[in-house]
Amino acid sequence: MMINTVLEEIYRTEKVLDPEGTPKDAFPVSLSRSDGEALYDVVTHTNGSRTLEVGLAYGISALHILQALQDNGGGAHTAVDPYQQKWWNGIGVLNVKRAGLQDIFRCFVEPSYMVLPRLLGDKERYDFIFIDGNHRFEFSLLDFFYTDRLLQTGGRIMLHDTWMPSIRKLFSFIDTNRRGCYRLDTRFCGGNRTGSDRWRAFAQALKASPLDIHAARLYAAHYFHNYIVLEKIQEHDPEKIDAEWNFYAAF
Numbered sequence: 001m002m003i004n005t006v007l008e009e010i011y012r013t014e015k016v017l018d019p020e021g022t023p024k025d026a027f028p029v030s031l032s033r034s035d036g037e038a039l040y041d042v043v044t045h046t047n048g049s050r051t052l053e054v055g056l057a058y059g060i061s062a063l064h065i066l067q068a069l070q071d072n073g074g075g076a077h078t079a080v081d082p083y084q085q086k087w088w089n090g091i092g093v094l095n096v097k098r099a100g101l102q103d104i105f106r107c108f109v110e111p112s113y114m115v116l117p118r119l120l121g122d123k124e125r126y127d128f129i130f131i132d133g134n135h136r137f138e139f140s141l142l143d144f145f146y147t148d149r150l151l152q153t154g155g156r157i158m159l160h161d162t163w164m165p166s167i168r169k170l171f172s173f174i175d176t177n178r179r180g181c182y183r184l185d186t187r188f189c190g191g192n193r194t195g196s197d198r199w200r201a202f203a204q205a206l207k208a209s210p211l212d213i214h215a216a217r218l219y220a221a222h223y224f225h226n227y228i229v230l231e232k233i234q235e236h237d238p239e240k241i242d243a244e245w246n247f248y249a250a251f
């Protein structure tokens with residue numbers, strides 16, 4: 001993998017620099033090096049040119065995505081983060097500039113639940129979307145709801161932080177309510193867990209959220225590392241589904 005010098009420096013020092021050059025801890029908020037490398041691989045493999053991410057923070061995931069786009073021959077990356085100034089002191093946007101990648105980057109400093117519907121209204125479409133914003137269930141579900149409509153068929157989604165019950169629950173929703181529209185991309189996440197490993201993961205997931213049995217079973221079935229990669233194989237039109245008007249599948 002080609003890693004740019006700004007990223008290399010951040011992983012070496014575990015710090016990011018604010019506009020005055022004062023170091024701040026880059027972790028735990030930022031993507032680990034191995035998750036970043038996986039992100040880079042997914043974007044390069046998807047071979048698309050339009051990418052979107054929810055949750056910019058210090059720009060570590062953005063730098064991986066932008067580097068992948070550049071190595072693929074170019075593209076355009078959009079990031080969304082309402083707290084880019086308030087919490088992160090503009091460091092995410094600054095890091096993109098430091099890496100010289102600002103020409104293929106834009107950032108909306110607003111919540112994703114306001115920006116994504118607007119992008120949809122503007123008929124934007126993306127080849128890859130990274131969801132790593134507000135991890136509470138309803139926020140993640142909304143991010144997925146719009147992602148589902150913004151993503152081209154053949155595109156990929158990466159959901160970060162599978163250790164969180166809310167993200168496991170979101171995957172459980174996708175599995176039960178978008179069956180046939182998404183395929184788990186096992187090249188990037190998980191083979192199948194077996195035997196005691198599976199039971200251990202099941203018990204661990206149930207301990208974190210005791211009533212989420214389906215989500216725990218799904219989680220325990222695969223080695224997810226810390227992310228789920230899904231390939232969109234079919235468009236889903238909620239107005240034209242085969243199901244009854246009062247369709248509901250528990251998840």
Ligand SMILES: C[S@@+](CC[C@H](N)C(=O)[O-])C[C@H]1O[C@@H](n2cnc3c(N)ncnc32)[C@H](O)[C@@H]1O
Pocket residue numbers: 029030031054055056057058059060061062080081082083084087110111112113132133134139
């Ligand atoms: C775990 S951090 C993202 C880390 C980043 N992806 C990286 O690895 O470099 C989560 C981010 O989500 C942002 N966030 C919180 N609520 C949000 C919302 N409603 N819409 C978009 N982003 C949100 C936070 O400001 C924070 O920067």
